[in-house]
Amino acid sequence: MSHTIREKTKLINRTRRIRGQIEAVERMLEDEKSCAELLQVIAGVRGAINGLMSEIIEDHILLHVADADLAQNDRNEGAAELIDVMRAYLK
Structure with a gap:
């Protein structure tokens, strides 16, 4: 998950807040x-876990699922649509 390094501190802080909620x-x-x-x-x-999962999945979609061979606009549209579906599912 090297793509999460840029947001590592943010993700770790979210995880720590979730740990506090579980405790x-x-x-x-x-x-x-x-x-x-x-x-x-x-x-x-549950909301906090879904938010964390949503953020990780969104990064995964943008960096690993979207077709890099498509034009940037088409890639962004397809990725954005998939992210919207994912967010609706996790609510």
Whole structure:
């Protein structure tokens, strides 16, 4: 995943925030918090994971999937369309 190096710090920080959210879920379970509270935090974790995955997939599409032989505009349009579909799926 050498293409992620340019955003390595950003991705690591996102991962650390997700780790904090997971640790919060663990603490809530240990403290026997209500289901509603737990579900709200778990939904936040799921959103954070989906956001991270979306970012990684978007970079992968732009750098590895889009056809480099196409004209730049055609390549950008095709990649943008695939990214839009992926984002809609991950919501």
